[in-house]
Amino acid sequence: MQKFSICFISFFVLFSFSMINIFFFSYFVMNNLVYILEWELISFSSMSIVMSILLDWMSLLFMMFVSLISSVVIFYSKSYMSSELNLNRFIILVLLFVFSMILLIISPNIISILLGWDGLGLVSYCLVIYYQNIKSYNAGMLTALSNRVGDVFILMVISWMMNYGSWNYFFYLDFMVNDYMMMMISVMIIMAAMTKSAQIPFSSWLPAAMAAPTPVSALVHSSTLVTAGVYLLIRFNSLLIDMFFFKVLLLLSGLTMFMAGISANYEFDLKKIIALSTLSQLGLMMSILSMGFPDLAFFHLLTHAMFKALLFMCAGVIIHMMNDIQDIRFMGGISNFIPLTCLCLNVSNMALCGIPFLAGFYSKDLILEMVSMSNLNFFIFLLYYVSTGLTMFYSFRLTMYLMINDFNLLSVYNLYDEDYVMLKSMFTLMMMSVLSGSMLMWSIFSYPYMIYLPLNIKLMVIYVSILGAFLGYLMSNMNIYSMNKYLKSYNLSSFLCLMWFMPNLSTYGLNFYFLNYGQLMLKNIDMGWSEFYSGQGLVLILKNYTVFYSFFQMNNNFKIYLFSFVLWVCFLMMFMMIYLNSL
Amino acid sequence: MANVPFLGLKTHSQKVCSLFKRTLRNLEAFYDRRNVYRYQAVLMRERFDKNAQVKDMRVATQLLKQGEEELFLQQHSIPRKFPLSPGGVAYERVVQSPDWVLDYWHPLEKAQYPEYFKRREERKKEFIAMWEKEYGKEEKKDQHH
Structure with missing residues (x-):
């Protein structure tokens, strides 16, 4: 019976689904097919509400990646969550998440996108508050409210799309480009994508969401949910090119990339470091998207999903082994004890840094070279290259803290890999994060990008990477050799450490006022005046009139009551006569 | 702090x-x-x-x-906390509901685990008997105001 636990069944189904998808993907991409299935639900006033499914190579490939990662994560959580009482609830939530994600992926229709989008928001809220302590509740509320902003933008897009009489945005993209009014839609779509992908004004929720269990972070907050915004923009891409707002997006996502890279260097929470690196990579995807290369963004999205899920799973093993300790200041030297996990961790870190011939290299290097080819100003160029260096910087710092330094928690200890379930799932992803880059490179680009650069610009990635690695090494040993640099530049350090104070701004600065206003409304309107006038007030009036009439009835005053009734009827007749006479 | x-x-x-x-x-x-x-x-x-x-x-x-x-x-922006102490990441993460919550289950919910609740009622009676044997019966007058 143990063999057929809910984890194994879900793993099997999702894994088979991903294999089916990879088969269909290769068939579709070879024959250049696009299938659209439509089912008309209702049609009125020359508007038709259609449920539609779009199958092309992009959706099939993304579905394959989502279901592969989720199957592996579910397999992993059999061991990771084994001490959990509500394992079924957990697995069902993860499956609901996968379902919403797939609904989002396959729909070319803004209404069914809203269904998937809202489902993602709701399920991710439920998963963040899966552990029921105050930290999780706060993080969950921040996540839900930040994502809610995006949901509202999608709702506004739906109401604005009514102008076209159909919500299949897919057919209207080419018309919309020339229509000034329809530019509204693109602005709102960009805003929605920015909330889901945690770009700068909304980025505080992503590190906070690390209060969720680690398998959830691996699946939801690194590889799939946060890329939903990028995917939406990829789908809407032809609408968005040559828009002023896209340039704003380029700036914001570049800043996100930079900010997250810096903050990851100051962070000490293992999961938050990885979350910030996710944020940095999301910024990279968004910015290359806003420069007009949706296929590169999609490519990086897929490879990043693989190695980031793997990185989170390795972090989960380490956290499990250290009895829930996430602070890297307690860790060190673990590569002597869990060599296989550290192997996976190193591979994924290297892939993240873009070390040649791992997954990240193919996408990241291509992106950076396209950036060098484009006519961009120096600031954007600087943001890209500094962020690439920073990626190397925090990855090396993390590696040094975890693997090279001494173990810092106890003086007597024995650490070990607990079982092979987690290792098996990690090795699946490790193979993918080695192979997926080249595999995708060969299969999804129908023709190679022509890149022509001077030698030093071409090697710029290598230069910044080496510099970043060196700085990361220095930084992890900085405290030993000198006085504390953190204290010397305390204000700047805490500014960078706390993500430019963005979590504070989006909780105390923004959400606070709306929540306060909501409480005021609840008190004065919902539980106050509306109750007074509709619910309890009506009861009071009815009761008073009943008391008044029962005075006539109970005291045997029927005569007066009847008399007043007859008198009233007489008056009525009289007025009717007068009225009729006047006609 | x-x-x-x-x-x-x-x-x-x-x-x-x-x-x-x-x-x-x-x-x-x-x-x-x-x-x-x-x-x-x-x-x-x-x-x-x-x-x-x-x-x-x-x-x-x-x-x-x-x-x-x-x-x-000079306080650190990210103070070093042990996970299970207040302010730590895993503080109060695992909720252990107190035993008396089971007494407030709906009869229909209780009916899903008949044997457990039957035994639980027996145990409760035994516990009360044990208690009364050791400390004496509860005085009735205390219940009135």
Whole structure:
């Protein structure tokens, strides 16, 4: 019976689904097919509400990646969550998440996108508050409210799309480009994508969401949910090119990339470091998207999903082994004890840094070279290259803290890999994060990008990477050799450490006022005046009139009551006569 | 850390000890390698020891106030916390609902686990019997106001 636990069944189904998808993907991409299935639900006033499914190579490939990662994560959580009482609830939530994600992926229709989008928001809220302590509740509320902003933008897009009489945005993209009014839609779509992908004004929720269990972070907050915004923009891409707002997006996502890279260097929470690196990579995807290369963004999205899920799973093993300790200041030297996990961790870190011939290299290097080819100003160029260096910087710092330094928690200890379930799932992803880059490179680009650069610009990635690695090494040993640099530049350090104070701004600065206003409304309107006038007030009036009439009835005053009734009827007749006479 | 009441009902020496401990915790957050931390901790201990012989309470209180101020200004943005202590990541993560919650289940819910609840009722009766045998019966008059 143990063999057929809910984890194994879900793993099997999702894994088979991903294999089916990879088969269909290769068939579709070879024959250049696009299938659209439509089912008309209702049609009125020359508007038709259609449920539609779009199958092309992009959706099939993304579905394959989502279901592969989720199957592996579910397999992993059999061991990771084994001490959990509500394992079924957990697995069902993860499956609901996968379902919403797939609904989002396959729909070319803004209404069914809203269904998937809202489902993602709701399920991710439920998963963040899966552990029921105050930290999780706060993080969950921040996540839900930040994502809610995006949901509202999608709702506004739906109401604005009514102008076209159909919500299949897919057919209207080419018309919309020339229509000034329809530019509204693109602005709102960009805003929605920015909330889901945690770009700068909304980025505080992503590190906070690390209060969720680690398998959830691996699946939801690194590889799939946060890329939903990028995917939406990829789908809407032809609408968005040559828009002023896209340039704003380029700036914001570049800043996100930079900010997250810096903050990851100051962070000490293992999961938050990885979350910030996710944020940095999301910024990279968004910015290359806003420069007009949706296929590169999609490519990086897929490879990043693989190695980031793997990185989170390795972090989960380490956290499990250290009895829930996430602070890297307690860790060190673990590569002597869990060599296989550290192997996976190193591979994924290297892939993240873009070390040649791992997954990240193919996408990241291509992106950076396209950036060098484009006519961009120096600031954007600087943001890209500094962020690439920073990626190397925090990855090396993390590696040094975890693997090279001494173990810092106890003086007597024995650490070990607990079982092979987690290792098996990690090795699946490790193979993918080695192979997926080249595999995708060969299969999804129908023709190679022509890149022509001077030698030093071409090697710029290598230069910044080496510099970043060196700085990361220095930084992890900085405290030993000198006085504390953190204290010397305390204000700047805490500014960078706390993500430019963005979590504070989006909780105390923004959400606070709306929540306060909501409480005021609840008190004065919902539980106050509306109750007074509709619910309890009506009861009071009815009761008073009943008391008044029962005075006539109970005291045997029927005569007066009847008399007043007859008198009233007489008056009525009289007025009717007068009225009729006047006609 | 900083919100420990300064004018609490503690003696002066308790306050100084508390300040010293919080300072050490803060140093731990900054200097993560143990040998470096030990060096810094010794330096800090020396600063405390220098003022240990101050007899004038006005000066001592002033020094304590300065110490608290300095600690507040130099607190780490991400203090190092043990996961299961307050403020840590796994604090109160696993909820263990108290036993009496089971008594408030709906009869339909209880009917899903008939054997368990049958035995539970027996156990409760046994426990009450045991209790009454050991401590005597509950006095009835206490229940009235």
